[in-house]
């Protein structure tokens with residue numbers, strides 16, 4: 464698996480470099496298609512899980528808690544027929560802290576300049592057809608719709624978590640309620656978990672990719688470097704291990720990532736906002752931090768395909784979620800060319 468060393472290449476830059484690249488041109492056939500597809504929606508609707516299901520690999524970190532994804536990430540889906548560069552984005556929500564404002568801005572940056580925006584929305588769990596008939600999208604989902612319509616990009620609706628619906632008959636009124644709200648290019652119900660609707664989604668989205676040679680090397684799976692993915696896996700372990708609130712006060716930086724043929728060595732710092740959080744994170748006799756780092760180490764090793772040593776430190780970076788300067792220091796800023 465090849466992971467990108469570059470981040471920050473936008474849609475236009477990728478197109479320009481592909482057009483001038485002989486190696487890519489050689490791979491092109493007249494009907495090959497390539498382009499960018501953004502996955503957008505409220506937090507927790509299943510954007511990262513859908514990206515993973517389409518790519519067939521656990522590239523993006525997904526969790527049961529909302530606001531897991533904080534930064535854009537590209538997942539490159541290459542087939543003989545097309546290359547869809549999928550843009551995973553943070554959930555769009557009403558932001559209060561500096562971190563949340565960054566996340567929503569990041570999501571909107573993800574929807575910019577793409578060939579197609581997919582708006583993901585959860586299928587509501589309705590018990591009977593009467594409830595389904597009365598159902599309307601909520602204010603949060605409608606706010607997302609209005610923000611995405613403003614991008615002016617073609618907009619397809621992906622209804623998610625179809626497997627939770629007890630009967631397929633309940634779906635029709637839900638689709639009707641959505642189609643009365645906007646003129647979507649298409650509406651596709653899916654279950655990333657059960658693998659339903661993914662073939663149809665593929666057919667729909669490929670139609671929006673322009674004829675083009677591949678924009679990325681077919682071997683390249685992501686624009687983010689391995690150290691970024693390692694940091695994400697430490698964050699995933701925090702979401703999986705800690706109770707509700709604490710993961711939202713945690714940021715992870717990778718201080719060093721030494722690749723060695725037999726065993727990589729990774730040093731990570733988990734930043735919390737307060738001393739009391741540091742104590743909880745470490746736990747009695749270091750038990751909590753040990754289980755987090757064991758979990759993260761296994762996850763990173765599975766991802767890289769190599770064993771690793773992972774050393775984790777916990778540091779108090781006071782009120783970092785509220786302070787734009789500290790956010791930048793911890794890596795939450797608009798990407799600059801070549802940086803990962």
Ligand SMILES: Nc1nc2c(ncn2[C@@H]2O[C@H](COP(=O)(O)OP(=O)(O)OP(=O)(O)O)[C@@H](O)[C@H]2O)c(=O)[nH]1
Nearest residue numbers: 506507508509510511512526530531532554655656
């Ligand atoms: N039942 C069911 N659950 C799903 C499906 N897709 C995603 N989920 C679950 O929904 C939760 C959120 O999934 P994510 O992929 O992290 O959602 P997201 O939209 O990326 O969330 P944020 O990054 O927090 O905005 C996880 O617990 C997933 O396992 C699905 O098709 N069926």
Ligand SMILES: [Mg+2]
Nearest residue numbers: 510511531532
């Ligand atoms: Mg996500």
